[in-house]
Amino acid sequence: MTISRRDFLKTTAAASALAALGRPGLAQASTGGTRWVKSVCRYCGTGCGLYVGVEGGKVTAVRGDVEDHNAGFLCVKGALLPQILGAKDRCLHPLVRRGDQLVRASWEEAMGLIASRFQDAIQKFGPDAVGFYGSGQALTEETYVANKLFKAGYRTNNMDGNPRLCMASATAGYVGTYGKDEPMGCYEDLDHADVFFITGSNTAECHPVLFRRIVRRKERGRDVKVIVLDPRRTPTSRIADLHISFTPGTDLAIFNAMAHVLFAEGLVDRDFLRDHVAFGEGTEVNRALADYERFLQAWTPAEAARIAGCGAEEIVTAARWFGARGRRATSLWTMGLNQRSRGTWANQLVHNLHLVTGKIGEPGSTPLSLTGQPNACGGVRDGGGLSHLLPYGRLVANPQHREQVEKLWSVPPGTLSPKPGPAAVDLFRSVEEGKLKCLYVMCTNPGQTLPNVDRYRKAMRREGAFLVVSDAFHPTRTSELADVVLPAALWAEKEGVYGCTERRYQLLAQAVEPAGEARPDFQILCDLARRTGQGKLIPFRSPDEAWEEILALCKGTAYDFTGMTRARLREAHGLLWPLPSPGHPGTKRRYVKGEDPLVPADHPRRLQFYGRPDGRAVVWLRPYQPPAEVVDAEYPLWFNTGRVLEHWHTGTMTRNCAELAQSRAEAVAEIHPGDAQRLGVAEGDLVEVTSRRGAQRFRATLVDGQRPGSVFTHMHDDQRLCNRVTVDAVDPISKEPEYKICAVKMAKVSSGKA
Amino acid sequence: MIVAGVVVETVEGAAARVAARLVEVPGVEIQGGDGLRRLAAVISAEDAAALDALGRKLVEGDEEILGVFPTYVGSDPEP
Structure with a gap:
């Protein structure tokens, strides 16, 4: 019997939907002529596993991976990924600027021009005349090569990226509170939570597959409560038992008032506070529990409600639900907290709620920051692709960290600059001021995304500025400003690793050849290194070779994933670090004794926050402060x-x-x-x-x-x-x-x- | 032509009512459900906007639908 292609597609579609309901036997698809290649979604930071269907050298379909955390589910964007590969504005060949026009060029011409302009700038004005602006969408190996090339090769820390625009406050929140970046919990916590505290996140639209998991938990759990804190009523609010709308920027007052209620009503875990928590104010960890309790006295629900324009009873209810004894609480947040002039404080005040109640480090109780991009965590935050970072928790400003990395990279002592470079907005201000002469932008679109964007669009077209844009698409609002546009391979056209929200690393295999003359960014950067005399520093012939070096960089750090060999990544449906040896299963919950490989089972405390010298997490005393700009009579x-x-x-x-x-x-x-x-x-x-x-x-x-x-x-x-x-x-x-x-x-x- | 497998997530107890509404939509075939609040369906249409039509119009227009989650999308060059 033969089936038509239409019937085959329908059978496959039905099978995938039924499999997602746990009923895979009800419909079985023919394998047809499709080759299925394991991959990961290109979009948000959820990191949904999927298979790419290839026929005749083209991507024709995707289906969710039922063995990955997403259990076969995708959102509408992920399901339509095949269409982006053949889009009409794929950038198919290099372009260089001639006056007002970008005209077709050869790779040789384009790369030769970039190499000469960058070398000239370094020679005339010093290393800080060049810079790189990367992306949480680039593959880990791509960011790694750029980081090594700019920081060790060109000797500049002018290396930042778009995760600065979305996740930097989450990072600062985690680092300030626990001493190390990245969440300690995992998606599986969503299956155990009794209370969801969703603040500054429209999860239903921005992380729909995780939202589905919350819906499922609400259906199956006993009296599961969902609290949504958002000025807007969004689709996420549809499942809320309590939606608190408030004046933008005033949630800091609400968080402190919730903590006030937790203390006032005896919902805090004083044993946990005694064993696991320190207290800080400003930049110093120099306060005590009594100081914190005094600090909270002023933050009554009535006072917070007055500031926030919400009901005091709503705050009390939220605190009671969050703090109820024997109930597990998970907080979820994203840009509503992060993209703020007090984003770090907002993050830390959410961590405070978990620390004062001890609702942390057990199934269903965790503060879990949702990530916006597919590899902001793995490639940039973990990989050290920001101006103040070095790979795997190391800092530019720390002499021991620089020494470690210089040894691992086999470069002379003193190669790495000790001064952190400018963060994203300041990087573009350096272009505006003429200090930064040559900027390489990879896999991102700052000509549209920077705040107050017209100011920085002008800077990118400033006389004397040389802008390189590597992107899979052209024109974008950044490539239109470029002096050179490089056609980059997209998603299924290249291979590399993505690391998502829950410390889960996954390999994207190459499924098809790049469109036109496009090349993977990894290959482009290695070429640039060779052309600028850095071939010895960047000797890689493939992402596999870079990955071997990356494993050496993470070894012995709190990120240790040396057990994630390339072969294991190819087989696995996502692996969570720490994973320090080939046989290690990975770590669902960090800092937990007996579960985190860095905290032995016989450790005297339930949790050991080893990122901090005293092993304690920090509750920070952070008052409410208004946003940088508030409404007034003129701008109401x-x-x-x-x-x-x-x-x-x-x-x-x-x-x-x-x-x-x-x-x-x-x-x-x-x-x-x-x-x-x-x-x-x-x-x-x-x-x-x-x-x-x-x-x-x-x-x-x-x-x-x-x-x-x-x-x-x-x-x-x-x-x-x-x-x-x-x-x-x-x-x-x-x-x-x-x-x-x-x-x-x-x-x-x-x-x-x- | 585009063919999609989707899971329609409904509020508790509404799956049957939503299924009854969906069978009236041209190009939608209900394949089954979990008996509680989820339906498996296949959408096929000459114009691939059908998937979006479900995802957007149903979620916005039907208070009993919490989400439409594609699990598979394939294309057929034949119209």
Whole structure:
């Protein structure tokens, strides 16, 4: 019997859906002519495992990996991944600038030009005349090569990336509290939690596969409560038992008030505090429990409610649910906390809630920061691809760490600069000031994503600045500014490792050849190294060889994953570090005695926070401070930006997908009907949103769930740049910009009926 | 032509009602469910926007649907 291709597709589709329901036997697909290659989704930081279907040398299908954490589920973006590979604006050959035009060039010409410009700049102005801006979407091996090339080869720490824009505050929160970056918990905790505290995260749209897991837990658990803390009522709120809407930026007061209630109602774990916790204020760990209790006295629910514009009883209820004895609590957050001028503090105040209740380090109790990009954790945070970092928890400013890395990289002592380089926004300010002459941008789109973007778009086109952009697509809002555009291989066209939210590392195998003349970024960077005299430092012929060196860098650190050989990664459906030997199963929960390989089973305490010298996590005394910019008579509305389900980041991928391009690709200004009436704005009207930095026009849409006095728009539209409006103020600790909050005014431009 | 396997997640107790509504949608074939709140379905359409139509219009327009999760998407060059 033969089946048509249509029947085959239907059978496969049915089989995959039924398998996801745990009923795989009900429909079986023919294998057909499809070759299935194990991979990972290209989009958010959830890291869903999937298989890439290849026929005739082209990617024709994907299906979720039922053996991975996502149990076969994908979101709509992941399911439509095949379409991005053949998109009409794939960049297929190098381009170099001739006047106002970017014209086709050979690889030889493009790479020769880059090498000569970078070498000239270093020779004339010193190492800090060049820089690199990378991505949480690049493969680990790609970021590793760039990091080594710039920091050890060119001897500059002008090496930062877009994780600074999304995860830096989460990192600073973890490091400040536990001494080491990255969550201690895992996705499996979602299956055990009795209380979900979701704050600053629209999980339903931004991490839909994890949201599904929360929904499942709510269905199966006993009286599972979901608390959502968000100024907007989002799809995530649909499963909330308690949704607290508040004035943007005031959640710090709410977190402290929740801690106040926990103490006032005897819901704290004083044994845990005695054994596992220290207290700090400012930058010093120099306070005691009594100081913290005194600090909290002022943070009554009534006071927080006054500041936050929410109900005091809501805060009390949230605290009672969170702190209830015998109930396990998991916190989830993302950009609503991170993209703030007090993002580090906001993160730390959430950690405080877990530490004072002892709800940490056991199944279902964990503070779990959700990641925005597929390899921000593995490639950049862990791999040290930021201006103040060296690989695997080491710091540029630490002489011992520099010495370790110099030895491992076989470079002379003193090669690595001791001075941290500029963080993302400051990196582009260096371009603006003319200090940074040559910038290499890989796999990211700062011409659309930087806050106050027009300022930095001008800098990138500044006379004397030389901008290289390596991207799979052209034009983007950054490649249009470039002096050289390099066509990069995309996702299934190359091989490497991604590390997602829960310390899970996974290998993406190459499934097809790159489109046109595109090359993997790994190969491009190795070529640049050879052309600039760094071939000995960067001798790799393949990502496998770089991975061997990466294993040597992580060995003996708190990140140790030396058991993740390439062969094991190819077989496994994700591995969680620490994983220090080939036979080790990986670590679901860090710091837990007997589970984390760095904490022996006979350790006297349940948890050992070994990132800190005293083994204790820190509860920080952090008062409420307002955002960098607040509303006033001239700019009376709060402006907030974010994602929607169907699109991702700057839309270079999702807006290239026919189905997704039809859905919410245009950024609109979401306002409350009451505000609309006051402003004389109707559904579909063209409005102008103006801040102190710039203005952008959007169609208005009236949304009941929007908090009165505020405006939301998504970040994915390359023609309506929300970042013309956003503020480039940054968190003083993490240096992450405050995308989530600024003050604007809105005026109607024309009627939607016009 | 695009063919997708999806799981439709509903609020508790609503799976049967949602299934009844989905069978009225052209190009949607219900394949089964878990008996509680999830349905397995196959969507096929000449215009691949059908997948988005379910994901967006149903989630926004049907309070009993919590999400539509594709598990597979394949394309057929034939219209």
